[in-house]
Amino acid sequence: MNAFAANREWKKALLFSLPMLLISGLLFLSGKPLTNPAKLAPAVITFLFINITFFCMIYTGQTHKYRSRFFILASLLFVVSFIANLIEVRGTMELSAANMLDGETPLCPLVIPMLIIPAALTHTIIFPGSLFAAHAGVAPMLVLWLGFSLAVGRGWCSWICFFGGMDEGFSRLCRKPKITAVDSKWTALPWAVLLGIVLTSAATLSPTYCAWLCPFKTVTEFPAIESAKTALQAVIFSSLFIGLVVVLPILTGRRTQCSLFCPFGAFQSLFNKINIFAVRINRADCVNCNLCLQKCPTFSLDEQSLQAGKTLLSCTKCGKCIDICPKKAIAFHIKGTPLHLNLQTARVLYLYPAFTFAAVIGGGCIYGGLERIFRLAVTGSMIH
Amino acid sequence: MLQGFLLGLSTGATCLAYCAPVLFPYLLGEAKSIRQTAWTLSRFMLGRLLGYLVFAVFAWLTGNYLNTLTDRREMLIGFIYILLATLLLWYGLGQTSVPCAAGSLRGFAATLAQERPALFPLLLGLFTGLNLCPPFLLAFIAAGENSTLGHSLLFFLSFFAGTALFFLPAPLLGLGKNVSQLKNVGRLAAAVMSVYYFYSGLLLLWGGMISS
Numbered sequence: 095m096n097a098f099a100a101n102r103e104w105k106k107a108l109l110f111s112l113p114m115l116l117i118s119g120l121l122f123l124s125g126k127p128l129t130n131p132a133k134l135a136p137a138v139i140t141f142l143f144i145n146i147t148f149f150c151m152i153y154t155g156q157t158h159k160y161r162s163r164f165f166i167l168a169s170l171l172f173v174v175s176f177i178a179n180l181i182e183v184r185g186t187m188e189l190s191a192a193n194m195l196d197g198e199t200p201l202c203p204l205v206i207p208m209l210i211i212p213a214a215l216t217h218t219i220i221f222p223g224s225l226f227a228a229h230a231g232v233a234p235m236l237v238l239w240l241g242f243s244l245a246v247g248r249g250w251c252s253w254i255c256f257f258g259g260m261d262e263g264f265s266r267l268c269r270k271p272k273i274t275a276v277d278s279k280w281t282a283l284p285w286a287v288l289l290g291i292v293l294t295s296a297a298t299l300s301p302t303y304c305a306w307l308c309p310f311k312t313v314t315e316f317p318a319i320e321s322a323k324t325a326l327q328a329v330i331f332s333s334l335f336i337g338l339v340v341v342l343p344i345l346t347g348r349r350t351q352c353s354l355f356c357p358f359g360a361f362q363s364l365f366n367k368i369n370i371f372a373v374r375i376n377r378a379d380c381v382n383c384n385l386c387l388q389k390c391p392t393f394s395l396d397e398q399s400l401q402a403g404k405t406l407l408s409c410t411k412c413g414k415c416i417d418i419c420p421k422k423a424i425a426f427h428i429k430g431t432p433l434h435l436n437l438q439t440a441r442v443l444y445l446y447p448a449f450t451f452a453a454v455i456g457g458g459c460i461y462g463g464l465e466r467i468f469r470l471a472v473t474g475s476m477i478h
Numbered sequence: 479m480l481q482g483f484l485l486g487l488s489t490g491a492t493c494l495a496y497c498a499p500v501l502f503p504y505l506l507g508e509a510k511s512i513r514q515t516a517w518t519l520s521r522f523m524l525g526r527l528l529g530y531l532v533f534a535v536f537a538w539l540t541g542n543y544l545n546t547l548t549d550r551r552e553m554l555i556g557f558i559y560i561l562l563a564t565l566l567l568w569y570g571l572g573q574t575s576v577p578c579a580a581g582s583l584r585g586f587a588a589t590l591a592q593e594r595p596a597l598f599p600l601l602l603g604l605f606t607g608l609n610l611c612p613p614f615l616l617a618f619i620a621a622g623e624n625s626t627l628g629h630s631l632l633f634f635l636s637f638f639a640g641t642a643l644f645f646l647p648a649p650l651l652g653l654g655k656n657v658s659q660l661k662n663v664g665r666l667a668a669a670v671m672s673v674y675y676f677y678s679g680l681l682l683l684w685g686g687m688i689s690s
């Protein structure tokens with residue numbers, strides 16, 4: 095048990111939680127008309143949820159347990175608020191050609207790797223969104239993504255990504271995995287998909303992943319079904335969603351869409367190289383029980399990496415292996431510092447940026463979803 | 479030209495994964511300094527470029543020949559795309575071995591390396607350039623669509639540039655020591671690209687049927 099949990103230093107934990115209290119207070123309690131209960135109640139609940147989650151993480155020394163609950167809830171409520179918003183604005187989840195021409199599509203981070211070559215070659219952003227739109231415009235989303243990626247690398251996939259939260263949610267429904275052996279060659283698939291979509295997007299000057307492969311179109315917006323082509327696209331989206339986000343995670347207990355398909359996840363892994371935070375295994379304490387290896391949701395540990403005391407490049411810094419290791423041999427680590435020194439400092443220093451971004455994005459989703467649900471309870475409808 | 483470059487990029491990982499076991503042991507074993515490695519690598523790449531240019535001429539001749547065979551060229555190309563895409567998928571997901579011509583050098587490589595050390599990387603490059611793997615065949619067909627020899631040469635030149643991006647940093651970074659995951663990426667990328675070419679083939683066929 096770590097120092098905080100063992101000594102029940104709740105006052106210290108409270109002190110460490112104060113900055114988060116301040117940040118989330120500014121985010122969720124200021125600027126909201128406090129007299130309107132339909133807005134005040136979701137804001138207060140979100141504020142409390144954020145701070146209780148962070149306090150529990152600091153106080154108990156457990157990362158994965160509390161992160162995961164926050165992450166999954168944010169993802170579910172993201173879908174609620176996103177769909178309600180679409181129906182309010184457009185009357186449908188379908189995205190028509192006119193909507194695209196109007197630049198109404200909010201920028202999805204998954205599209206970022208596909209923008210690079212066309213932007214360099216043609217100086218255009220091949221995405222039907224507005225650069226500075228109030229709701230997920232291209233520029234603010236790019237800045238947010240870059241900031242987070244530099245701060246915590248592929249931590250994106252376990253702290254921010256609302257799609258990853260769905261994958262994680264379904265994987266946690268698995269009590270006993272029905273499929274335990276997954277050939278490690280499939281972990282190369284996200285890189286192959288990344289290569290494929292970057293090249294085809296450059297060749298066709300359109301975001302091919304969004305047009306053909308994104309499983310999450312099923313629960314967000316999708317092209318209006320007007321032809322055989324769009325019908326085929328809809329079939330692909332929903333099959334990928336059912337297979338990779340629902341069925342396989344339930345059967346394997348792993349995040350199969352994130353670790354075996356998502357090209358953005360592969361791209362994001364590259365930021366683990368330049369990010370100062372890492373997850374490391376202290377070989378002196380490890381007894382080779384392989385529990386971490388079997389339980390890692392993203393196949394980010396194998397026997398070789400375990401022997402080398404490192405995770406693979408794909409590690410999403412979710413903290414699960416750290417929490418479950420019976421010998422407490424795994425820890426968050428600041429690159430360049432000695433392995434066994436200042437473990438708690440490294441963890442807290444990692445939690446601040448990771449959870450602040452999670453609070454900003456995930457907290458926004460939770461607030462948005464709750465607000466819709468409250469509206470439904472009060473007025474009988476989620477939309478204005 | 480962009481098409482050729484992108485196709486080169488998409489097959490580069492595969493080429494590297496399959497030709498690396500032939501190339502790297504030699505490169506890493508022979509060259510001591512970065513400068514020596516770079517010199518050997520440039521001769522290897524020159525050989526590879528020569529191999530590609532030979533293929534550019536063949537691709538152009540084949541394209542012209544196809545023109546004389548039928549006036550439904552689009553449909554024929556579409557059909558070949560579908561065929562090759564299927565082959566690419568099979569190669570990406572199946573347990574096939576790739577006919578990298580450089581493999582045939584193994585036998586007399588040691589002798590040649592000793593007797594003609596300056597020529598060896600050039601020949602190695604030429605043989606890895608004369609490759610008949612499915613992605614390469616796709617490049618062959620795509621280049622054959624060009625009407626002039628100059629365009630076909632340009633296509634293969636840009637295809638070469640695309641694959642070269644994978645070859646150049648690899649020996650310097652020591653990637654040759656761990657090619658198995660790269661091989662997986664290359665194979666699966668071939669499978670992913672096969673879907674794109676399958677779809678392009680279908681569109682060409684469809685377009686040909688409508689216009690005929």
Ligand code: SF4
Pocket residue numbers: 375379380381382383384385386387400418419420421422423424
């Ligand atoms: S769970 Fe801990 S003790 Fe077991 S193999 Fe992993 S690091 Fe070693």
Ligand code: SF4
Pocket residue numbers: 373389390391392393394395405406408409410411412413414415416
């Ligand atoms: S290696 Fe550990 S921290 Fe990284 S993704 Fe796997 S369980 Fe999470």
